[in-house]
Amino acid sequence: MMNWKQGLRAFQAVVRPHISAAQPTLVRAKRTTKLAPGASRVINMVSVISARKKQPRRLKMCKEDQVRHQMIMAAWKLHLRDEKAERTNKLKAQYEKITEACDELQKLDPALYEAATAREKGKRFSPEMRIPTDTPPRQPWQFDWSPPDK
Amino acid sequence: MPPRPLRAGILLSRNPIVTKEPSAFVKAFYHYQDELERRLMWTFPWYFYFKRGTLSQRKFDSLQKGPMPRHKGVYYPEGIPDVKHNRERRSKQVVNLPSQSGDGEGDKIIPQSRTTQADEKKDVRSLERKLDSTLYLVINNKEWRLPSFEVSEEATSLHEAAEAGLRELGGSNINTWTVSSTPAAVIKGEVPEFVIKSHILHGQFTPKDFDFAWLTKEEIKEKVKPEYFSSVEALL
Amino acid sequence: MKNSIVRAAGLQIRNQRIRDAVLNGVPKTGPPTLRSRWARSRYVSPEGINEAFSLAKEIVDKEAANHKSAAGEVEKELKSATGEEQRAELAKNLEHHLVKSEFHNPEVRFNFMVKDSVDLNEPIYRYLSRTEWAAKEMLILMQRLEQHHVIPDTMPTLDPRAQVDVQFVTPTMSSFEPGSFLSNEVCERRPRISIQEFEPIAKDSLYSVVIVNPDVPDLENDSFKTLLHYAAVNIRISNDAPEVDFAQATELADYLPPHPEKNAPAQRFCVWVFRQPARVEGAEISREGFDIRQFAGANNLEAVGAHMWRVRYDLTTDFIRAKYGLGPGSVYFRARTAKPEEALLHVRHRQKWEKFVETPSK
Numbered sequence: 001m002m003n004w005k006q007g008l009r010a011f012q013a014v015v016r017p018h019i020s021a022a023q024p025t026l027v028r029a030k031r032t033t034k035l036a037p038g039a040s041r042v043i044n045m046v047s048v049i050s051a052r053k054k055q056p057r058r059l060k061m062c063k064e065d066q067v068r069h070q071m072i073m074a075a076w077k078l079h080l081r082d083e084k085a086e087r088t089n090k091l092k093a094q095y096e097k098i099t100e101a102c103d104e105l106q107k108l109d110p111a112l113y114e115a116a117t118a119r120e121k122g123k124r125f126s127p128e129m130r131i132p133t134d135t136p137p138r139q140p141w142q143f144d145w146s147p148p149d150k
Numbered sequence: 151m152p153p154r155p156l157r158a159g160i161l162l163s164r165n166p167i168v169t170k171e172p173s174a175f176v177k178a179f180y181h182y183q184d185e186l187e188r189r190l191m192w193t194f195p196w197y198f199y200f201k202r203g204t205l206s207q208r209k210f211d212s213l214q215k216g217p218m219p220r221h222k223g224v225y226y227p228e229g230i231p232d233v234k235h236n237r238e239r240r241s242k243q244v245v246n247l248p249s250q251s252g253d254g255e256g257d258k259i260i261p262q263s264r265t266t267q268a269d270e271k272k273d274v275r276s277l278e279r280k281l282d283s284t285l286y287l288v289i290n291n292k293e294w295r296l297p298s299f300e301v302s303e304e305a306t307s308l309h310e311a312a313e314a315g316l317r318e319l320g321g322s323n324i325n326t327w328t329v330s331s332t333p334a335a336v337i338k339g340e341v342p343e344f345v346i347k348s349h350i351l352h353g354q355f356t357p358k359d360f361d362f363a364w365l366t367k368e369e370i371k372e373k374v375k376p377e378y379f380s381s382v383e384a385l386l
Numbered sequence: 387m388k389n390s391i392v393r394a395a396g397l398q399i400r401n402q403r404i405r406d407a408v409l410n411g412v413p414k415t416g417p418p419t420l421r422s423r424w425a426r427s428r429y430v431s432p433e434g435i436n437e438a439f440s441l442a443k444e445i446v447d448k449e450a451a452n453h454k455s456a457a458g459e460v461e462k463e464l465k466s467a468t469g470e471e472q473r474a475e476l477a478k479n480l481e482h483h484l485v486k487s488e489f490h491n492p493e494v495r496f497n498f499m500v501k502d503s504v505d506l507n508e509p510i511y512r513y514l515s516r517t518e519w520a521a522k523e524m525l526i527l528m529q530r531l532e533q534h535h536v537i538p539d540t541m542p543t544l545d546p547r548a549q550v551d552v553q554f555v556t557p558t559m560s561s562f563e564p565g566s567f568l569s570n571e572v573c574e575r576r577p578r579i580s581i582q583e584f585e586p587i588a589k590d591s592l593y594s595v596v597i598v599n600p601d602v603p604d605l606e607n608d609s610f611k612t613l614l615h616y617a618a619v620n621i622r623i624s625n626d627a628p629e630v631d632f633a634q635a636t637e638l639a640d641y642l643p644p645h646p647e648k649n650a651p652a653q654r655f656c657v658w659v660f661r662q663p664a665r666v667e668g669a670e671i672s673r674e675g676f677d678i679r680q681f682a683g684a685n686n687l688e689a690v691g692a693h694m695w696r697v698r699y700d701l702t703t704d705f706i707r708a709k710y711g712l713g714p715g716s717v718y719f720r721a722r723t724a725k726p727e728e729a730l731l732h733v734r735h736r737q738k739w740e741k742f743v744e745t746p747s748k
Contacts (some may be wrong), residue, residue: 154625175441175444178434178438182433184434227428228427228430229428241430257538368644
């Protein structure tokens with residue numbers, strides 16, 4: 001990595017190769033010499049990532065809007081909290097159902113219970129499962145599927 | 151072989167294909183946040199994308215609605231313009247992109263509709279209905295309920311019995327992925343029924359002599375008996 | 387169903403135009419809080435804020451209604467509860483629900499932001515004030531009390547629950563940070579004290595204020611002793627009336643202005659505020675060698691707040707001493723000696739003092 005001074009020297013070496021890095025001079029008049037090859041591209045690149053002239057004005061809200069903004073953010077937090085609570089409660093209920101089923105199965109059929117609670121090593125999600133998208137594919141469902149021949 | 155004193159049920163679900171429709175508040179909140187972000191964005195560096203003096207730059211330029219310029223001695227009722235790099239710094243910048251076809255509207259992508267033919271026909275047997283919610287398979291065997299099967303004495307595990315039973319009932323052209331060999335719930339009754347969770351990935355369920363339906367949680371609540379629904383509600 | 391929630395009139399924004407702007411969006415004429423027409427005309431609200439606000443308000447109002455109904459239930463329970471501990475627990479719970487029911491109310495937030503019509507009888511305003519105080523001023527106070535060893539030199543410790551503000555009568559009447567150095571002339575007369583309680587207290591609850599100086603040189607023991615500068619009991623304070631009304635209080639000792647001695651270390655003036663369980667009658671105190679711990683223990687006082695300032699000998703000290711007849715005071719050497727009495731420049735200082743008292747400046 002270069003530090004900023006080295007970077008500036010390298011930049012100047014490309015833009016104005018006739019000026020030595022040891023004696024930088026400011027050119028105030030209109031540029032008369034032609035830019036070195038590739039220099040305009042470098043200038044372009046640097047100005048794309050620099051904030052100079054590109055930043056908008058600071059956003060200043062009046063007091064009314066500050067209060068309104070605060071309440072919107074508070075409502076968003078409440079919304080997230082409610083969503084999370086709903087999900088947690090659902091998972092809790094499902095977990096209790098699983099425990100209940102396992103206890104019942106152990107009483108009824110110990111052999112099936114052993115098979116049902118054995119560790120499933122290397123179990124993975126199916127790669128054919130699909131993540132929901134904002135819009136559906138052209139063919140939402142593949143109806144004509146047959147098991148592959150073994 | 152006599153069957154065991156229990157049954158293996160299956161909760162076969164089709165996962166949502168499209169994301170859930172956001173609520174009005176969520177939509178409004180995202181819009182508000184988006185507008186704030188656009189307001190605070192840096193000016194678009196057009197010179198990075200369009201080379202100076204080219205036809206494409208001219209095309210791009212002609213589509214831009216420039217900001218109001220600032221002149222001395224002019225009264226601006228909405229504040230003095232603060233223009234830099236051809237952008238009004240006090241508000242968001244609107245950038246109009248030229249289209250490939252040249253109609254000036256930009257290349258619009260027309261997405262597939264989130265509602266399908268099955269939704270319009272109200273075809274509860276189709277897997278293409280209600281793309282934004284999870285559908286569950288219920289069958290009408292004397293009464294509407296989740297499919298369940300006898301477990302023979304030879305069966306070694308519940309989930310295998312359930313999967314085999316499903317294929318016997320609805321044909322083998324069905325691709326499923328069973329979540330776990332552990333039952334997700336037990337529905338108590340004369341013969342307890344252990345429910346195995348599974349997802350349908352491809353294919354379809356085509357039974358010969360049963361009525362069946364792919365329903366959402368709310369629809370199942372209307373269709374099945376209340377006491378049966380309360381025993382499976384937590385799973386849906 | 388629209389969630390219409392009944393709110394107290396004291397929680398509303400008083401200015402109707404500002405209230406409309408907060409609840410229904412900034413009007414076309416611009417935000418009423420901006421003073422100049424120029425600023426109002428060029429103000430632009432962020433896009434999409436109005437739609438988001440009206441939908442967010444439904445969520446917030448639903449939450450508020452839940453807490454309101456919970457508060458109603460707790461209140462019923464509180465009426466029938468008998469045990470002391472149970473009642474305290476329920477009262478705390480009630481306060482929590484009352485605070486939460488107004489927590490996101492934009493009108494309350496606005497009133498608190500501009501510090502207008504903030505009624506400290508409302509739990510939400512007490513909560514917001516306490517939060518603001520605990521975020522900065524309380525931390526500064528505790529840091530100063532510990533840094534200057536007011537804790538444990540005077541009282542063993544402090545669980546700060548009330549905001550104590552001390553103001554001396556000066557042209558600006560401004561408050562000062564705990565631990566500041568003040569001029570002797572500034573603290574010549576008794577300060578105005580306000581005791582802001584953040585917990586719900588009964589109207590006209592009783593409080594005591596004691597000002598002590600633990601840094602009076604004690605030459606006999608080569609140490610320091612405590613001098614009582616002010617003590618008042620039976621001060622009546624309410625949540626919405628924090629100013630101490632000295633005329634209604636019982637003054638045990640009137641205000642003695644600080645009069646430090648030359649070249650002695652700076653003196654700390656510690657203001658302690660106590661909650662009284664009952665009226666204090668006929669308490670006997672002596673200024674010299676005052677024991678604040680014994681005083682608090684004997685009268686069952688509970689320390690809830692404190693403040694402090696420091697003084698040094700300065701140009702105005704001799705005027706104060708002359709004005710209130712406090713004597714010439716002593717002057718110390720900077721050098722250490724085996725016998726502290728020798729450090730006094732008795733003769734020279736007394737001569738100077740007599741000359742000063744005879745010919746005071748105009």
